Amino acid sequence: MDMSVEQVPVRLAYRITTADVAQALRARDARVPAxxxxxxxxxxxxxxxxxxxxxxxxxxxxxxxxxxxxxxxxxxxxxxxxxxxxxxxxFAGLLAKAGETTAVVDATGLQVSTTDTQTRINWAAQPMYMETADTFVTLSVAKRAVAMTILPKRGAQGPAEVERLRALLDANLNRL
Missing domain, CATH: 1.10.287 (Helix Hairpins)
Incomplete structure (x- = not known):
């Protein structure tokens, strides 16, 4: 039975760093009109x-x-x-407290879990994404407050998983 890219979830395990956040913020500021x-x-x-x-x-x-x-x-x-x-x-203190993060990306959206939280984000909530050298960043379209989710590529199990994640994001979101 052949499963399409969208049917197989991509799992990532990582710790968000201040470098990830800074890179995402720089990319967001460069690509979002506001x-x-x-x-x-x-x-x-x-x-x-x-x-x-x-x-x-x-x-x-x-x-x-x-x-x-x-x-x-x-x-x-x-x-x-x-x-x-x-x-x-x-955000360094909050990032340290969050600890290990697990993200599961599938055809319906993202599920992100940390030590203390679990969040489900449907594609409609963050309908855009951008790719940086080290991360994928999903973004909301709210004008006043831009919500974003950072998915470091190092959290994937290998280059093939990064490609599958890119394909999932391309299939469900608008690339900036």
Whole structure:
């Protein structure tokens, strides 16, 4: 009896790391319109503050205020570049507490289990996905809060399982 790709579930076992979260956040911000807008606005405002600080420093006024303005621009630029890593580090305690994660992906969606939780996510709840070098990330379409599920490729039993997972995701979700 020949079973199609969609009928055979893919099982993954892994521990989510801050690197996984940072990579997923960077990819989400690059591919989701709200993320691109946020990055562009933050970077644009940083450049504006740096320019204003530089122009103010050319005047005869006190040096403290131009440096403060330029410093805020540098801070915003740093947040634009390192925001995903900082956000991921904020989740480090929760990730450690979650421990080993098991995900089962089948034709109906995902079932993700950790030490303390078990969650069932139907395809309609997170209808998009993207692939990074090390993970697959499923995403919701909510404008205000983007839910995502990170599936590290290292959790698969081998390259064939990664290919089966990709086929399952392609069959059920829109790839970004």
């Amino acid at each position: 993320g691109r807008r946020k990055r562009m606005l933050t970077a644009g405002f940083a450049v504006l503050l740096l320019t204003l600080g530089g122009v103010a420093a050319l005047g005869d006024g006190p040096v403290g205020k131009p440096l403060l303005i330029a410093g805020c621009g540098v801070l915003l630029l740093a947040l634009t570049l390192f925001g995903p890593q900082l956000t991921a580090r904020a």
